[in-house]
Amino acid sequence: MSSQFDQFYNRKNGGSYKWDSSPVKSDNLIAMSVADMDWPLAKDIEQGLMERVKGGIFGYDAPPANYYDSVINWMKRRHQWDIKKDWIILTSGxxxxxxxxxxxxxxxxxxxxxxxxVYYPFSMAVVKNDRQLITTSLVQEEDHYDLDFEDFEKKIVDNDVKMLIFCHPHNPIGKAWTREELKQIGDICQKHDVYVVSDEIHMDFVYAPKKHIPFVSVDPSFEEFTITCTAASKSFNLAGFYTSNIVIPNNKIRKMFQAGLERNGASHCTNLGMAATALAYEKCEDWFDEVHHYIEDNIHYMDNYLKNNIPVLKMTKTESLYLTWVDCRELGMDDQALNDFMLNKAHLFLDEGVLFGQEGSGFMRFNLACPRVTLEKALNQLKIAVESL
Ligand SMILES: Cc1ncc(COP(=O)(O)O)c(C=O)c1O
Incomplete structure (x- = not known):
């Protein structure tokens, strides 16, 4: 059955980072890098924004009246997560x-x-703010990764760690953390007074039988030390609207965070971003369910394709995200050669694994939020390139 997401939209030379920041320009180059989707807005968002823009006044606005309910209801409906209006702080990303x-x-x-x-802005946020970066390496099993809890706790104790920046679900490895894992992580952080900043921006893209469980919801006591970062931006392709919802149940932490925003003059986000978020959460659930399903099919398609046609490349079990993490180490190339190969031989612009940490050496991250034709073309190009070796 055909889908609205089968439609191909040409983004080349349209100003998108994903398509236009490639170091190599060639006609057959396909971009599967930066985490946005190659599809336009859901019709109800487009329509709602047009109405807002037409004759609209764009001064400094508070969130639209239905804003908080739209966020609260989405979290409740989709994730059985009860949040209060007071806990939500709007930010621009x-x-x-x-x-x-x-x-x-x-x-x-x-x-x-x-x-x-892990998503590389995490290490940048540590290093660029003159904090000390401590890393625990996720352990690669056959087709997935696990946390080495012993190493995690030891590093926390040995270095007197003050904060965990947590990715849930985990970009780039596609892991959807289980309740048991979350509880164990939270217990360790609680025991050693470690704040948890849980980045759950990809929360809506978790695939059955897995389910997203907001970290802070695992135990009421986790509310005392957790900041949860959410946004409609990944789920509805709204990244360019720069609007996110940071959920902080604890009063003291919320005030400290709010003061930090004020010190940076960063307490506002855009009228259109707020409008788009409320429209998405209130009116576009069907659109989301369809795109979720479409991307899940893309993931299965790619998994089967690699197994049947390019078995030398191994896809990590993709329980979440619209991104997939591929082990290319059997090609026997160093990271520079691997990226050159992808760009110049397979004509694919991907995210290099090593960007996400040394553990990513020999891996590539593919973005599957694209029409099936794009994926088919990309995989055919990849097959031809690998066969030519
Ligand atoms: C884990 C994660 N966090 C945050 C972001 C970006 O968030 P924002 O655009 O709101 O800064 C991304 C984008 O890819 C991401 O993968």
Missing amino acids: VVMSINVAVQSLTNKGDAIIIMSP
């Missing part, structure tokens, strides 16, 4: 908010832990 959390809750020189490989 998750990465900015992680930086503000680092600045507000820790001091220069403090140790902050991340689980590597």
Whole structure:
């Protein structure tokens, strides 16, 4: 059955980072890098924004009247997560908010832990704010990764770690953390007074039988030390609207975070971003269910394709995200050669695994939020390139 997501939209030379920042320009180059989707807005968002823009006044606005309910109801409906209006702080992006959390809750020189490989702005938020970066390496099993809890706790104790920046679900490895894992992580952080900044921006993209469980919801006591970062931006392809919802149940932490935003003059986000978020959460659930399903099919398609046609490349079990993490180490190339091969032989612009930490050496991250034709073409190009070796 055909889907609205089968439609191909040409983004080349349209100003998108994903398509236009490739170091190699060739006609057959396919971009599967930066985490956005190659599809336009859901019709109800487009329509709602047109109405807002037409004759609209764009001064400094508070969130629209239905804003908070739209967020609260989405979290309740989709994730059985009860949040209160007072807990939500609107910001202009998750990465900015992680930086503000680092600045507000820790001091220069403090140790902050991340689980590597992980979304690279995490390490940047630590290092660029003059904090000490502590890394626990996720352990690669056959087709997935696990946390080495012993190493995690030891690093926390040995370095007097003050904060964990946590990725849930975990970009780039596609792991959807289980309740048991979350509880164990939370217990360790609680025991050693470690704040948890839980980046759950990809929360809506978890595939059955797995289910997203917000970290802070695992135990009421986790509310005392957790900041949860959410946004509609990944789920509805709204990244360019720079709007996110940071959920902080604890009063003291919320005030510290809010003060940090104010110190940076960063307490506002855009009228259209707020409008788009409310429209998405209120009116576009069907659109989301369809795109979720479509991407899940893309994941299965790629998994089967690699197994049947390019078995030398191994896809990590993709329980979540619209990104997939592929082990290319059997090609026997160093990272520079691997990236050159992808760009110049397979004509694919991907995210290099090593960007996400040394543990990502020999891996590539593919973005599957694209029409099936794009994926088919990309995989055919990849097959031809690998066969030519
Ligand atoms: C884990 C994670 N956090 C945050 C972001 C970006 O968030 P924002 O655009 O709100 O800064 C991304 C984008 O890819 C991401 O993968």
